[in-house]
Structure formats: C-alpha cells, structure tokens
Amino acid sequence: MRKYSVFAIAREAMRGHKGWPEQWSSPEPKKSYDVIIVGAGGHGLGTAYYLAKEHGITNVAVLEKGWLGGGNTGRNTTIIRSNYLYDESAGIYDHSVKLWDGLSQDLNYNVMYSPRGVMMLAHNVHDVQVFKRHIHANRLNGVDNEWLTPEEAKAYCPPLNISREARYPVMGAALQRRGGTARHDAVAWGYARAAAARGVDIIQNCEVTDINRGPDGAVTGVETTRGTIGAKKVGVVAAGHSSVLMQMAGVQVPLESYPLQALVSEPVKPVFPCVVMSNTVHAYISQSDKGELVIGAGTDQYTSYSQTGGLHIIQHTLDAICEMFPIFTRMKMLRSWGGIVDVTPDRSPILAKTPVSGLYVNCGWGTGGFKATPGSAHVFAHTVARDEPHPVNAPFTLERFRNGRLIDEAAAAAVAH
C-alpha cells in the first residue's frame, strides 16, 4: 500500500495524477480461507481489517453481492453519537466513538470524522424526562451529554425555531459534543484499502447463496455465484439480509427488515453547524461538507427488501423540518433513496456466536449502526478470532431473546431511534 500524505499529493500533482495505484485489488476467489466475512459494508470490511491487524489472521475473504459500501453503509445519514441509556449500549457505542477519534490516522485514509455535536430535541414533558434520565445515566458511564434550554439550543444551532407557537415546540435538548458525522463512503473505502494491504481478499459481485456444513454440523464454507468457497469460520455481516443468510444455516433470528429512507437538498453555503435529531417528529438533519442538507426519514410500517419506501414518509419528515427550521421551507430536495434495515425486538444489535459451530453473526443494527462501525468491527473480529466475545459485546447475544436479558433501548427511547 502506498501511503497517502501531503508529499504524495505534491508528487502526483507534478505528474498529472497518473501514478496513483488502485486502492485495493480484485482477486479471483481462492479455494478456501480461514475466515469468510459475508457483506462488504463498513462492519464487514472493518472486521476483516481488525482480524488481520489485531489477530494476525490474514487468510480472509470479504464476499459482497454488489459493490462494497453499496448497502446501508453508503446510504445512511452518518450520525455518530454514544449517548444511549443502558450500560451495555454505552459500552459498545462509546468504544466506537473512541475509535472514530484517530481512525483516519490508523487507516491512513481521511474518513472526515467531524465531532460537531449532536443535539437531540425534546418536544414534550415525556421527552424532557427521558432525556434528563439519559444525561444522568450517560454521565455515570463517563459519556458526555448535557442539557440545554431552548435558548441555549438556538445559540448552538441558529436556524432552530424555538417559538412556543410551533406544533411541537422545542422544550430543551440533550447535546453530545463528541457526536457528529463522518464520510460514509470513505469509511468503507478506508477499511477496504487497509484490509487489502494486509492480505485480505475483497471479492465483489459475489453473492452467497448457501452456507455449507459438515457431518458434525460445523461450517465448512459457502456456495456463491462464483462457485464454492471453503472456510473454517464464516461471519455474517449482512444488515437487512441477515435473516436470509442465517436461514441458509438453519438459524432463526429475531429480525425484521424495513425500508428506511434519506434525502439530500441542493447544496448551499454553510448554514447548519451541527447535527439535530428529533425522535418525536422523526427528523434527522445535518449539512455535508459539499453543502447539501442531509435528512433522514422514518421507516415504513411494513417489512420489505425493495430498497425503496413511501413518499409520504419523506413528506412527514419534511413537514417537521420546515417547522423546526423555517429557513429551509423553500429549499429544493435533489434526491432520495432507501436502505433495508434489520430491526431487533429490543432495538439492540446481535454480535455473537451462533448455535452452529464456526458461524458468527453481527446484525440487528437497524436504523443506527453506522456510528458503531469501528467498535462493532473491532469486537466482532475478536469474537471470530478467539471464538468468544469481547467483554464489550458479551451482552449482545442471540440467546437474550430466550433468557430475557434484553438490552431494551427500544423501551428506553420510547420510539424508533
């Protein structure tokens, strides 16, 4: 891997930028690997990277049915925060935020992590009580989160409308200053390049169609659209398609897949300094470095794999955005798209061993797993390499839906989050 640096840019500028090597190669699949990761999103590519870097396991392939980063990693609104209620969640999301800080240096790739602050708006008495409870719980876990009055919220984000006349007036906000955004594509590309440099094969346009098991039930490899590939261990990191893949190994998972949409506006000059979220009215907004407003909408009500959602879902979000930020009422929206998110009953992910020997799963991140990419990949690599969970992901088992040890962020947030 040729290192990226200011000197490399200067050298290439003199040569007309003709000397940049490809960022990762596209090898033919080998007959077998020590580990196969299914799904080249950020979590899967990151897992391969940490397997190589931290566990010395480099005979690894990442298999992707489309193009790398083409799933939810490349479709999300990139909000990063760690102010979750329960100790287990604070543990895993904050592990991730700590890794975001320094990830660009670690990967030698600018992932544009920007801790510009995430402000979550409270619109009713219930929100105020829930957020204050979160703030106290977060501080006990060493996670920064602070309460702002409506006036302080407006000072932090000047376009915000704090009029009492609004349909859902702003009654205050919780601010996590270390929260922010990162460049989604760069996260996938950076992990892909760094993993490939350590010997990982990244194989695109290669759909896994079955999971093979030996007479003892243990995993022996996978069937793909590019032939049979052997493996001692298989890690499924397939987001919205996790149910489909786990079914191939006969494992039933407590997931449902829903469309989730996002949209961007025409680009404008910098007007929006932070990230604002409102779970109550379903609006998530920030401004990209290109100048577009990046807006997240809610999920559709029905399960689907179609990667499109209803227009009324977007309109509902824009209603809220226009009322919260009247300055945007005449803004034009450029494009919208959908991803398929895998939702668990308690809205917490599953990163665990499975009843099938050699099969591991990292799924259930639902509407909010981009923020967790580095942390999830890091502890999942540990789980696959050592055949036992890292302390950070130990609570995120598949068995918790049987033994009742739920991590009920769904109830804690009282809405989808």
Place this chain on the structure above:
Amino acid sequence: MLLIHCPYCEEGRPELEFRHAGEAHIARPENMAELSDEDFERFFFIRSNPKGIVYERWRHIHGCARFFNAARDTVSDRFLTTYKAGEPKPDLDGEGK
C-alpha cells in the same frame, strides 16, 4: 405508497388508510404459563422475515377498522391477495416475483 384492497370494504385504498399489524398466522398459545423459554421465544420474538412472499396482518383503521390478512412479495411490494381474518393461509407456492 402501497395500494391495498380491503376484503371487507371490497375496495382498494391508499396505504394511509391502513395500519400494518405484523406477521399473520401466529397463534397465541393457550397455555402461556407452561410454555418453555424456547417456545415463548419462537412465539414472541422470532419472525420469518422472508425475502419473497410474506403473510401479514393489516388493519383498515380509517375505514371499517377491521383486521385482515394479506400475502405480499417483499421484493416488489406487490400484493398477491388479501383475505379475511380467520380464513386459511392461501397456498401461493410458485407465485409472486
């Protein structure tokens, strides 16, 4: 926006009139207290989540307010049929796509 045919009103209406109500044909066990943890998990948490034909419940909240069932292809979002609550699951093998 889906267009949904209510089998009671016998009319197709926009999705906005309806509320999705989860997977269909999941019978609530009558002996809940005796259920093993495994069976309870299967009843309460596990869903088939198919990429293909899903059998699901809808409620016509802004119409007749009744629950009914539908078979829908989750890849195209096309409805294959809707039918009244209590009617057997239609056999649609080989259809859809």
